[in-house]
Each structure stands twice: as C-alpha cells, then as structure tokens.
Amino acid sequence: MLELYHHGTSVCAAKPRIALAEKALPWVSRYVDILKDEHFAPEYLKLNPKGVVPTLVHDGRVIRESTLIGEYLDEVFPDPPLKPSDPWDRVRMRLWTKRLDEELHAACGIVTFAISHRHAVLANPPELVEAYIDKAGPAERERRRRKLQRGIDDPEAQGALRVYDRFLEDMNTALEDQPWLAGEHFSLAEVGVIPYVNRLDMLQLSGLWTEQRPHLADWFARVKARASFEPALFGYVPPALRELMRERGTEAWPGVRALLE
Numbered sequence: 001m002l003e004l005y006h007h008g009t010s011v012c013a014a015k016p017r018i019a020l021a022e023k024a025l026p027w028v029s030r031y032v033d034i035l036k037d038e039h040f041a042p043e044y045l046k047l048n049p050k051g052v053v054p055t056l057v058h059d060g061r062v063i064r065e066s067t068l069i070g071e072y073l074d075e076v077f078p079d080p081p082l083k084p085s086d087p088w089d090r091v092r093m094r095l096w097t098k099r100l101d102e103e104l105h106a107a108c109g110i111v112t113f114a115i116s117h118r119h120a121v122l123a124n125p126p127e128l129v130e131a132y133i134d135k136a137g138p139a140e141r142e143r144r145r146r147k148l149q150r151g152i153d154d155p156e157a158q159g160a161l162r163v164y165d166r167f168l169e170d171m172n173t174a175l176e177d178q179p180w181l182a183g184e185h186f187s188l189a190e191v192g193v194i195p196y197v198n199r200l201d202m203l204q205l206s207g208l209w210t211e212q213r214p215h216l217a218d219w220f221a222r223v224k225a226r227a228s229f230e231p232a233l234f235g236y237v238p239p240a241l242r243e244l245m246r247e248r249g250t251e252a253w254p255g256v257r258a259l260l261e
Contacts, residue, residue: 001028001058001059002020002025002026002027002028002056002057002058003027003028003030003056003057003058004016004017004020004027004028004029004030004054004055004056004057005030005031005032005044005047005048005053005054005055005056005057006029006030006031006032006053006054006236007031007032007033007034007035007039007053007236008031008235008236008237008238008241009034009237009238009241010034010053010054011105011108011195011196011199012052012053012054012066012105012195013053013054013066014194014195014198014232014233015054015066015067015069015070015191015192015195016054016056016066016069016070016073017231017232017233017235017236018190018191018194018195018228018229018232018233019069019070019073019074019082019188019191020073020232021227021228021231021232022080022082022186022191022226022228023073023077023079023080023082025073025077029236030057031236032044032053034053035238035241039051039052039053047062048062048064050064054066054069056069056072056073058072058076066192067097067100067101067192070082070097070188070191070192071083071188074188081185082186082187082188082191083187083188084182084183084185084187086183089182089183089187090182092181092182092183092189093181093182093187093188093189096181096182096189096192096193097188097189097192099167100192100193100196103163103167104163104164104167104196105196106160107159107160107161107163107164107167108160108164108196108199110147110156110157110159110160111157111160111161111164111199111200111203112199112203112245113147113157114147114150114151114152114154114157114160114252115151115152115203115245115248115249115252115256116203116244116245116248116249117244118147118148118151119244119248120241120244121148122148129148132144132148133145133148143156151252152252152255152256152259153255158259161256161259161260162260164200164208165208165260167196168197168208168209168213168216169213171193171197171213171215171216171219172209172213172214172215172216173215175215175216175218175219176215179219179222180219181193181219186226190223194223194229194233195233197209197216197220197223198233201220202242202245202246202249203245203246203248203249203252204245204246204249204250204252204253205249205252205253205256206220207253207257208256208260
C-alpha cells in the first residue's frame, strides 16, 4: 500500500502526486494541514523528524524527501518510465532536480510569502502579528518584520525573483530544440519543475513566459494538457488560499515585471 502524507499548497508534496498520477498508481491520502501545524504533531514527527511534507510510506517503509520519492516510485513501479533510458539524458534530468533542491525551492518560499502569504498574517489583529514576529527570536525578528512589511520591495524577495527569472530563462533555452527538459520524453525533471512554475502561474506571474519565453510557454501548455496536471496540482489546494494567491498576485505583477525588465 502507498500512503502519501502531503498538503495542498506544498510544492514538494505536489511532486509525488504528479508521479503517482502519471503512473496511475492507487494511493491513500494522509492530509497534513501545515496551516494548522499538524506537521509538528508527535506522531508525524516520528515519520518525518524534520516536520516537512511529503512523506511516502510504502508497505511500512518510510521514504522522505520529494526528489528521492520520485526516484523511488520510478524504480519500484517502472511503467511508464519517468527516467530517460539514455545516461546523458538522465544526467540532464538530475541536474534540473538538483537545481530545484539547491536554488529554486528557497526562492519559491520567499516569493510566495512576499506576494501572497504575508497578507494572511497581516490580516490578524496587531497583537497576533507581533506574536508572529516575536516567534522568530531576537536574531531574526527584524528580518521577519521587514519581509512582512515590504513584500516584493524587500531585497531578499527581489533576489529570489531574480533566481526564478534565471531559472525560467535556462528552461526556455533548453526547450528550444526539444519538447521536454531532459530530451524527447516527459521525465522526473518535469515532475520536479512543474509545481514551481505552476506556483508562479497561481501568483499571476505567467507573463514571465507568455510575454518573452515562447518555448517555455509551449512547454507549460503541454504540461497543463496532461491528465495528471489538474488533480495533482489543484485537487488539494484550499480554495480560499488559491483565491488569495490570485488576488495578491494580480496586484504584485506590475512591480515584478518592472523589477525584472
């Protein structure tokens, strides 16, 4: 039995949902509401001591880390394959997933907070906002206050947007002469990258490719046409949070465009 501990808005948790859907594998949903701190519950920390999602449990065996979960699923359930048969293409695939873990994941969290999620914090009474700031501890308190107040005008958010922009440009270049990131076939590179590009789309920042990166735009259209896309990416997203991202992203887009021009 495959059990996936996950949350609807986690980009990492979307990766195994895509892989499971692509392989048409039955799985049991174990929803962990990170907005209610359920990932810090003692019973969940036994499965994942870092207190993050996703976690896959396969017949009692615990697999952590979204990139490794994808590799595991493809090795245990190899049909249809999500790794290229050619060694060079497998290297290219893993270079994309490595960049996600080392570069883009942190940038995604910073951008999401700057554009959208900080507004959910600011909607609270002032004393709760201050409690949120104080929770960071003395060393991080002013940094958290700055990020909360300045949004995309904060230097850290602007740096994260530039990391994203470089990544998108590299995608567009790679897709000039091939349909998928690691060659001729949909692979774990797509499984990993899709949630991060979709996050920008949810934040109404799709102009970053529709206005200037045609190969990336075509790729994303192909991705969205796959049967796995809608249920894996949106099947578990809280509607109110999806609307918050749409509304605040629309407000932020002119500033993002001006920053990256």
